[in-house]
Amino acid sequence: MPFDFSTGLRQRQCRCRPMKTSKFFIATQKEVPAEAEIVSHRLMLRAGLIRRLSAGIYTWLPLGLRIVRKVERIVREEMNRAGALELIMPVVQPGELWQESGRWQAYGPELLRFKDRHERDFVMQPTSEEVITDLARSELKSYRRLPTHFYQIQTKFRDERRPRFGIMRGREFVMKDGYSFHADYADLEREYRNMYDTYTRIFTRLGLEFRAVAADTGAIGGTGSHEFHVLAESGEDAIAFCPQSDYAANVELAEALAPGARPAAREAMRKVATPGKTKCEAVAELLGIALQRTVKAVALMHDRDFILLVVRGDHDLNEIKAQKMIGSFRFATEAEIREHLHSPAGYIGPPMGGSGAVGAKVRVIADRTVAAMADFVCGANDEGYHLTGVNWGRDLPEPQVEDIRNAVAGDPSPDGKGTLEIVRGIEVGHIFQLRTKYSEAMGARFLDAAGAEKPFEMGCYGIGVTRVVAAAIEQNHDERGVMFPAPIAPFEVALVPIGYHKSEAVRSAAAKLYGQLLEAGVDVLMDDRDERPGVLFADMDLIGIPHRIVISDRALAAGKAEYKGRRDEKPADLPLDEVIPTLLKKLA
């Protein structure tokens, strides 16, 4: 991927140290530990990048650490280039500061708390808003100091109830967290865009396929919050995006539009027996109709109010959207459903008829798509029966219409420019406008040009450095192992001499090439172990080194070496003197 690096990305000196396997620590494993569930976790253990110490807590072995360092380096270069200043804040922080911000109470058991020998409260930081705000209020007293953006690359700890997926969701992890301070909101927005661009550069340079998506702005508001996702089948999050435009949002947030206007009613309403068919799928199968013609009703309690939410049979209720609209709720109990609808769950639907009918006072909220349906099938509020050919306005009152479902592939894009697709992603970055939440809570104020005291406008920006490593593997692997993008591979080139311990010719040719690669500033690993070729190949593939040069008596006799990219099907011979130029070209 071509990129304009005015700062000079490929400074081919003093990157990581070149190495020989005989002097390094290769800890590959043929067999997979039973604990590992997902690909990246298995491969990280097998390739010898990490070892588990305790639940969600891992040692980074030398090979794995090289990858972390490369990610950090790219993040650091781009953050510096964007004008942010690196610092390091303590991992152990006084509880007092956390009480001041209110997070001492707000944070659950995820926040690891403990006491020192003086019985004073401390926490192990999951992020550092308190400490940075404390620093700002004592150091940034004047608008002349603004804007300022501090960041750190530091170990975090979150005592997850259930750590899983190895590094992907560990308790201890490395994160880049940055915090910016501004005199006004306009400047915060400027820096927010700056970070959006910076993150885009960072993930591009990391060699990952990613997408920035709109995320929940929550109660804090602001022009927004964006998550950066590495695209991977195994991702925990679903992302809705529009290939015809730049629209992208977390599925939980993506607006779900109706596919079109409501057609005219054609059928008469009929009550049909559907004994034992409590799911839309079963009803559709029994009646021989498409699932898309059925609707399902979900009963909720909001305080003392009974509310019926209606979505199409093949759609899912979006609880976040529902909560935003009606406030906090819980699912109704079986007894509450019987009380209001005189029917057991499984056969419920919006009550038919006018104001005198059973359950007429039940509040019905229909999803936009359901509101645009005609001749649909729903529960009859009578055990063992459903209704077909139901029509709004004719058979029952027009409902309140809201967006209460998850967007699905094929929905019209909310920006009106095409059709949504859904992909899965792993959240590796998040940028957020904090506004004055912390500065107000902690009394962090500066003097503006007019001499007035004002709280800082703040932004915060995170990148899960160690999670990036796991995400890169989820996105780039095959049956033989990892296929690291070159910018973060532990080594750029594997030099594999065959018969190294037997053949003087191979030994000297390998030594010469190794020296030249070193000279050229290439990050090379020479595998000089006394192992059979199969072992060497398998290990280099497993570790995921992007380029491989093989030296053998056979090729040497013709004045050649062999090149193979990790993703290539077959190797190709190269004249010896073209090895270096070829590699440099590929690494450029």
Place this chain on the structure above:
RNA sequence: CGGGGUGUGGCGCAGCCUGGUAGCGCGCCUGCUUUGGGAGCAGGAUGUCGGAGGUUCAAAUCCUCUCGCCCCGACCA
């Protein structure tokens, strides 16, 4: 936190039901052979059977408690 599972050599597992003093594969060590895709043969080392208590002549095996870990869910964002 609720449910399920599991703990036996460095790793993966069998043995447990039906108690009789621990075994297999990988890895490791030595030697010989082998050398272009995780070698073969021979020899060898490594176990408080997670911990504590109990039942029994005898416990990896049965019982009780306890700890660790894994999976599902809930929770969190």
